[in-house]
Amino acid sequence: MFKHVVKASEIVSDTDLVKAVIKKAYSPIRIGDAKIDLNAEGLEIQLPRWAARKLSQLGLIEIKSIDEIGLRELLRMLWRESREINLTSIDPHFYPKIKRTLRKIREEIKENLQPETIQKLKRFENTVMDIINCRIQKIVQAALSEAIPQILMENMTIEEKALLGEIKQIIKKWKEYMLKGEEEK
Numbered sequence: 001m002f003k004h005v006v007k008a009s010e011i012v013s014d015t016d017l018v019k020a021v022i023k024k025a026y027s028p029i030r031i032g033d034a035k036i037d038l039n040a041e042g043l044e045i046q047l048p049r050w051a052a053r054k055l056s057q058l059g060l061i062e063i064k065s066i067d068e069i070g071l072r073e074l075l076r077m078l079w080r081e082s083r084e085i086n087l088t089s090i091d092p093h094f095y096p097k098i099k100r101t102l103r104k105i106r107e108e109i110k111e112n113l114q115p116e117t118i119q120k121l122k123r124f125e126n127t128v129m130d131i132i133n134c135r136i137q138k139i140v141q142a143a144l145s146e147a148i149p150q151i152l153m154e155n156m157t158i159e160e161k162a163l164l165g166e167i168k169q170i171i172k173k174w175k176e177y178m179l180k181g182e183e184e185k
Contacts, residue, residue: 005162012158013096014050020061021045029055068101069094071120074127081134087155095159098128135160143167 022045026038036047038060045061055061069091080088091097105121139156142148143164156164 005159009093009158010096010099013093015048016093017046018049018052019044019046019064020052020056021064022060023062024060026060068104069097070101071124071127074124074131078127078131078134081131085138086149087135087138087152087160089155090157092157094157102128136163139164140167143171 022038022041022043024038025041029036029038031051036051036055037045038055044064047055052061052063056063077088077090102121102124105117105124109117109121138152139160142152148164153161
């Protein structure tokens with residue numbers, strides 16, 4: 001179930017528009033019904049993230065939008081999350097961005113194995129795990145309550161909402177089983 005939610009979240013994130021600058025003029029590219037004009041170098045355009053990544057790999061554009069989350073931003077998030085009782089508001093594409101950043105750091109390590117890069121990866125992973133653990137504690141607490149505040153739902157990502165639903169179901173089934181007494185034959 002989580003695999004499908006994560007995949008859906010990645011697809012939604014990949015369809016978000018990002019800003020890019022045309023590096024090399026090129027004839028328009030058709031993708032389905034859409035047309036991407038690349039006719040003027042230096043022109044800023046907006047296009048879906050997935051298309052921007054492909055065109056960037058081809059050297060036709062330079063992506064200007066931030067596609068990743070840096071360690072400094074993660075540390076700020078952890079500080080805020082650890083001090084608030086309720087879930088804090090985070091980027092709805094937090095988890096896909098984390099995955100992209102981790103992928104990039106791991107590629108850096110493959111290309112050039114440096115102790116600093118390995119240390120960067122470990123620190124990044126540990127900080128992400130601390131944020132996730134902090135958020136999971138709040139989600140589990142919410143799953144135990146009958147009514148979940150609207151603000152809490154608004155501050156959850158799609159992945160966290162799926163987790164909340166699963167935890168609530170498990171708790172409900174467990175309670176029902178405990179109230180039944182002996183299992184019926």
